[in-house]
Amino acid sequence: MKNHLSKLIRPEVMEFKPYSPGLSIDEIRQKYKLDNVIKMASNENPLGTSPVVQEVIQKNASLAFRYPAAGNPDLCKAIGQYLNIDHQRIVCGNGSDEIIDLLIRVTAVPGRDNIVAFKPCFSIYKLQSRLCGVEFRQHALNNDFTFDWEGLYSLIDENTRIVFLTNPDNPSGHAVPSTELGRIAEKLPDSCILIIDEAYIDFASPVEEYSSLAPAIKSENIVVLRTFSKMFALAGMRLGYGIMPHFLADYLKRIRLPFSVNILAEKAGIAALNDQTFMNTTFELIANERQLLSIELEKIGCQVYPSQANFIMFKPPSNAWDIFEKLLSQGIIIRPLKSYGLPDHLRVSIGTVKENKTLIKSLKAILDEK
Amino acid sequence: MKNHLSKLIRPEVMEFKPYSPGLSIDEIRQKYKLDNVIKMASNENPLGTSPVVQEVIQKNASLAFRYPAAGNPDLCKAIGQYLNIDHQRIVCGNGSDEIIDLLIRVTAVPGRDNIVAFKPCFSIYKLQSRLCGVEFRQHALNNDFTFDWEGLYSLIDENTRIVFLTNPDNPSGHAVPSTELGRIAEKLPDSCILIIDEAYIDFASPVEEYSSLAPAIKSENIVVLRTFSKMFALAGMRLGYGIMPHFLADYLKRIRLPFSVNILAEKAGIAALNDQTFMNTTFELIANERQLLSIELEKIGCQVYPSQANFIMFKPPSNAWDIFEKLLSQGIIIRPLKSYGLPDHLRVSIGTVKENKTLIKSLKAILDEK
Numbered sequence: 001m002k003n004h005l006s007k008l009i010r011p012e013v014m015e016f017k018p019y020s021p022g023l024s025i026d027e028i029r030q031k032y033k034l035d036n037v038i039k040m041a042s043n044e045n046p047l048g049t050s051p052v053v054q055e056v057i058q059k060n061a062s063l064a065f066r067y068p069a070a071g072n073p074d075l076c077k078a079i080g081q082y083l084n085i086d087h088q089r090i091v092c093g094n095g096s097d098e099i100i101d102l103l104i105r106v107t108a109v110p111g112r113d114n115i116v117a118f119k120p121c122f123s124i125y126k127l128q129s130r131l132c133g134v135e136f137r138q139h140a141l142n143n144d145f146t147f148d149w150e151g152l153y154s155l156i157d158e159n160t161r162i163v164f165l166t167n168p169d170n171p172s173g174h175a176v177p178s179t180e181l182g183r184i185a186e187k188l189p190d191s192c193i194l195i196i197d198e199a200y201i202d203f204a205s206p207v208e209e210y211s212s213l214a215p216a217i218k219s220e221n222i223v224v225l226r227t228f229s230k231m232f233a234l235a236g237m238r239l240g241y242g243i244m245p246h247f248l249a250d251y252l253k254r255i256r257l258p259f260s261v262n263i264l265a266e267k268a269g270i271a272a273l274n275d276q277t278f279m280n281t282t283f284e285l286i287a288n289e290r291q292l293l294s295i296e297l298e299k300i301g302c303q304v305y306p307s308q309a310n311f312i313m314f315k316p317p318s319n320a321w322d323i324f325e326k327l328l329s330q331g332i333i334i335r336p337l338k339s340y341g342l343p344d345h346l347r348v349s350i351g352t353v354k355e356n357k358t359l360i361k362s363l364k365a366i367l368d369e370k
Numbered sequence: 371m372k373n374h375l376s377k378l379i380r381p382e383v384m385e386f387k388p389y390s391p392g393l394s395i396d397e398i399r400q401k402y403k404l405d406n407v408i409k410m411a412s413n414e415n416p417l418g419t420s421p422v423v424q425e426v427i428q429k430n431a432s433l434a435f436r437y438p439a440a441g442n443p444d445l446c447k448a449i450g451q452y453l454n455i456d457h458q459r460i461v462c463g464n465g466s467d468e469i470i471d472l473l474i475r476v477t478a479v480p481g482r483d484n485i486v487a488f489k490p491c492f493s494i495y496k497l498q499s500r501l502c503g504v505e506f507r508q509h510a511l512n513n514d515f516t517f518d519w520e521g522l523y524s525l526i527d528e529n530t531r532i533v534f535l536t537n538p539d540n541p542s543g544h545a546v547p548s549t550e551l552g553r554i555a556e557k558l559p560d561s562c563i564l565i566i567d568e569a570y571i572d573f574a575s576p577v578e579e580y581s582s583l584a585p586a587i588k589s590e591n592i593v594v595l596r597t598f599s600k601m602f603a604l605a606g607m608r609l610g611y612g613i614m615p616h617f618l619a620d621y622l623k624r625i626r627l628p629f630s631v632n633i634l635a636e637k638a639g640i641a642a643l644n645d646q647t648f649m650n651t652t653f654e655l656i657a658n659e660r661q662l663l664s665i666e667l668e669k670i671g672c673q674v675y676p677s678q679a680n681f682i683m684f685k686p687p688s689n690a691w692d693i694f695e696k697l698l699s700q701g702i703i704i705r706p707l708k709s710y711g712l713p714d715h716l717r718v719s720i721g722t723v724k725e726n727k728t729l730i731k732s733l734k735a736i737l738d739e740k
Contacts, residue, residue, distance in 0.1 A: 007561035008531065009621055013476050016624035024439050042437050049434040057431040057634070061424040064638060065415050065603035069394050094464050094608070097627045105501060106383050110480045124627070131475060131625050161378065190374030233435035236633030238464070251379055254386035255501050257467045257494070262632055263606030264427070268434060 012133050025333075034331040038358060040349040041335040043170075043200070043311050045233035046285065047352070050278040053234070056271040063263050070258040078270040079241060085217055089243050091252045092269075094260040096199065096225045096240025099252070101128045103195060103223060103242065106251045107161040108134040116155045117164040118147060120171065120340035122197065125164045134161075145172035145305060145313075149184065158189060166197040167212070168204055171337055171347045173307025175210050182215035185222045193248070195223045200309035202231035202279070203286050210308065213243065220245045228265075230310055231282055232272040237265040286310045289350045296360045300367055311349045313337070317367065320346050326366045332359055382503050395703075404701040408728060410719040411705040413540075413570070413681050415603035416655065417722070420648040423604070426641040433633050440628040448640040449611060455587055459613050461622045462639075464630040466569065466595045466610025469622075471498045473565060473593060473612065476621045477531040478504040486525045487534040488517060490541065490710035492567065495534045504531075515542035515675060515683075519554065528559060536567040537582070538574055541707055541717045543677025545580050552585035555592050563618070565593045570679035572601035572649070573656050580678065583613065590615045598635075600680055601652055602642040607635040656680045659720045666730045670737055681719045683707070687737060690716050696736045702729055 006014075025037045072092045080087030093099040108115060110133030117125050119138035129136040137160075139151040147165075156163065163184075168175035185194040196212045204210040216222040223244040229235035239261065242252070272278070293312055294304045301317040316323050324336040324346060335347040348359065376384075395407045442462045450457030463469040478485060480503030487495050489508035499506040507530075509521040517535070526533065533554075538545035555564040566582045574580040586592040593614040599605035609631060612622070642648070663682055664674045671687035686693050694706040694716060705717040718729065 005617065008477055008563070010476060010479055013621055013625055016621070018620065018624060022440075024443075044437065045435050047435075049432050053434065054431040057434060058428040061427040061431075062419050064419040064423065064427060064606045065417075067412050067414065067599070067605045068608075070392075073394075094630060094632075095627070097629070101627070106380060107378055109380055110503060127625075133480060191377035193378070229437070235437045235629075236434045238438075238629060238632045247375065250388065251383055251386070254388060255383055255497075257465070257471070259467070259605075259608060260464060262464075262608045262635060264634060265632060 012130055015130070016127075028328065028331065028333065032329050032331065037331040037333065038351065038355050039333045040351050040355060040359065041333045042235070043230055043309070043349045044235050045230060045282055045310075046350060046355065047233065047278070047282055049233050050272060050275050052275045052278065053268050053271045057264055057268050060264055060267045063267075066263060068259050068261060068263040068266055071253060072261050072266055075261070075266045075269050078273050082273045083213060083243070085213070085243065088246060089217065089249055090241055091244065091249050091256070092239070092241045092261050093256070094262075095229070095238040096197070096227045096242070097124050098256075098260055099225055099240055099242040100124055100195075102252050102256055103162065103193075104128050104132045104134060106248070106255060107193065108132055110134060113159045113161045114157070115162045115164065116152060116160055118152065120342065121164060122166055122170055123339070141172070145169065145174050147176060153187070156189065156192065158191070160189065160192045163188065163192060163194050164197065165194065166199065167210065168200045168308040170200065170309065171311070171313050171335070171340055171342070171345070172305050173309045173311060173313055174305065175204050175308035177209050178212040178215055181212050182219075185215065185219055188221060193221045193223055195225060197225040199225065199227045199230060201226070203283065203310045204308035205287060216243055223248065228269050228272060231279060232269070233278070233282070234265065234268055234272060237268050238262070239265045239269050285352070286350050289353065289356050293348070293350060293356050293360070297363075300360070300364050311347050313345055313347045315345050320344050323363070323366055327359075327362060330362050332362055334359070382500055385500070386497075398698065398701065398703065402699050402701065407701040407703065408721065408725050409703045410721050410725060410729065411703045412605070413600055413679070413719045414605050415600060415652055415680075416720060416725065417603065417648070417652055419603050420642060420645050422645045422648065423638050423641045426637050427634050430634055430637045433637070436633060438629050438631060438633040438636055441623060442631050442636055445631070445636045445639050448643050452643045453583060453613070455583070455613065458616060459587065459619050460611050461614065461619050461626070462609070462611045462631050463626070464632075465599070465608040466567070466597045466612070467494050468626070468630055469595055469610055469612040470494055470565075472622050472626055473532065473563075474498050474502045474504060476618070476625060477563065478502055480504060483529045483531045484527070485532045485534065486522060486530050488522065490712065491534060492536055492540055493709070511542070515539065515544045517546060523557070526559065526562065528561070530559065530562045533558065533562060533564050534567065535564065536569070537580065538570045538678040540570065540679065541681070541683050541705070541710055541712070541715070542675050543679045543681060543683055544675065545574050545678035547579050548582040548585055551582050552589075555585065555589055558591060563591045563593055565595060567595040569595065569597045569600060571596070573653065573680045574678035575657060586613055593618065598639050598642060601649060602639070603648070603652070604635070604638055604642060607638050608632070609635045609639050655722070656720050659723065659726050663718070663720060663726050663730070670730070670734050681717050683715055683717045685715050690714050693733070693736055697729075697732055700732050702732055704729070
């Protein structure tokens with residue numbers, strides 16, 4: 001590398017891997033000459049965008065030329081009302097990815113502080129920590145993908161600013177009751193916050209048992225992250241939020257870019273919070289199909305992990321990567337877990353009744369071939 | 371402050387001012403009991419969202435549940451085609467704000483490096499530099515708001531990673547030919563890039579004389595920033611991009627959040643690039659009305675600064691803040707420039723023919739009162 005480049009690019013950034021995009025649905029269709037492609041890889045809502053929300057987007061398209069209101073006051077109020085909490089605790093972002101980034105930037109001093117999480121975990125926790133110049137420490141999950149609290153504690157020291165947890169966890173689907181997480185938060189040092197990423201909480205049952213919303217609003221060190229990408233079917237609109245102690249919300253609001261949430265995402269999000277029918281239909285579909293799909297996967301010889309999310313992790317009886325590629329060639333995209341360090345496991349998002357049947361039929365045929 | 375908080379919040383972040391949102395159009399309507407409010411404060415497109423783009427948003431509303439393609443390949447290709455440059459040089463972001471943040475994060479080492487700009491300048495340059503823990507150095511513009519190159523040079527040293535310029539400049543509207551900026555770039559140290567923010571370039575005439583696109587694609591140290599918020603009337607969709615040397619685009623793509631641009635912004639942006647009629651109409655309106663408005667402002671005693679943008683900066687013959695507040699009470703929002711350190715100046719976005727007439731009439735009445 002030329003000398004001036006080595007000075008122009010930050011050392012932390014040089015360690016980031018080059019970007020390699022996967023194939024899109026269209027590209028897979030073309031490559032394998034397929035009419036239909038089913039995507040069960042990104043935990044999107046199998047019902048598609050709610051008709052009510054689509055209408056709101058359409059009705060508000062004329063607003064696209066206007067800057068959104070800085071700080072998204074209407075959306076924060078709507079979320080506050082939906083969750084029955086003070087809206088001043090809420091910070092909205094361009095996906096919860098942005099809130100993760102902001103929380104690290106508010107708390108962690110580059111070169112001094114560290115952040116702790118389990119391994120595997122959502123890749124963004126690690127990437128944003130490294131980008132912020134902050135050490136990222138990970139402790140392995142137990143073999144059955146439950147949380148090893150003692151192991152996690154052993155990594156925490158006086159410079160730990162954040163502990164990240166996902167509940168229900170990704171990619172396993174494992175969930176712990178919020179009482180357990182409340183106890184964890186109490187044991188943390190004063191200058192460390194517990195961030196509980198509840199991206200999949202709406203699919204857990206009973207949700208009151210698993211959601212950390214109640215302990216969060218009583219505490220000074222718990223942050224709960226939520227997203228509109230899953231239950232609310234708005235992955236493409238980029239909308240997430242954090243519920244946090246007031247002092248932390250105040251600092252996040254000071255440093256965030258003023259217009260990060262787009263104006264149609266705000267309108268769509270407010271509409272989605274009021275669309276109880278769509279939420280109920282989604283919940284029932286996921287709960288029923290998760291059970292059926294688990295049974296079917298076990299029948300054909302897969303080891304299935306219990307899930308409280310809108311996806312299932314399983315270990316097939318033969319090479320996982322081969323199965324992923326064969327399904328792909330038949331137009332079914334699921335998620336290989338190599339990048340999570342789990343080359344023998346696969347993750348499938350719960351689809352529609354028809355999609356799940358198609359998956360099982362194809363998977364059975366692939367396994368029978370062997 | 372409690373001791374643990376002083377450890378939990380980064381020192382740089384503590385220096386950020388608390389967030390104070392301005393009044394929205396609705397709030398102004400209510401406060402002053404007005405039927406109509408005209409917003410001429412944020413340099414939005416006075417024609418509103420293009421009908422062609424609105425239709426594209428409406429047609430694609432059903433895609434809101436899907437994650438966008440990581441890296442926005444379709445949009446990058448469309449921009450590449452529109453500008454007739456290699457699309458691999460382009461990085462799209464959630465507004466050019468995001469690209470500004472990424473460029474600082476890729477290049478500047480916290481606590482060591484510095485960033486240079488004129489004063490006043492777009493607030494985000496400074497805020498993001500400080501958030502990144504990087505020193506931000508500013509040299510005052512000349513009294514007539516032209517660029518003091520010698521003054522700027524005097525701030526640059528071996529740890530300067532970025533020089534930010536806005537052309538046409540905000541809030542003055544002043545523009546310099548690209549040949550001048552090309553020479554500046556050549557004189558910079560090897561490990562320093564010149565970022566030319568061309569948010570308003572589409573309103574400059576002739577654009578070829580002012581845009582730094584041509585020098586940028588021949589250089590290894592020029593980045594050009596563009597936005598869809600002004601000419602393309604998509605401020606609410608949050609869409610901007612940078613045109614940069616390949617090595618820099620590569621590093622930005624490595625570190626950015628994979629899904630920062632929302633899926634409807636991508637569709638809207640592609641449609642807007644093909645909507646030549648809307649661009650022509652906008653350009654003519656701005657060019658004509660900029661001239662007329664300048665003449666009218668001068669007639670009523672304002673000092674008007676020549677503008678190549680879609681706004682005009684002027685110095686009214688009496689107290690600027692009083693005038694701003696009186697206009698507000700009549701339902702006309704313009705931009706006071708106190709926050710830019712220019713308490714005697716005002717900035718007004720070029721409106722429709724009718725809006726501009728209303729402004730002049732109100733302003734004349736306010737000045738006549740005295």
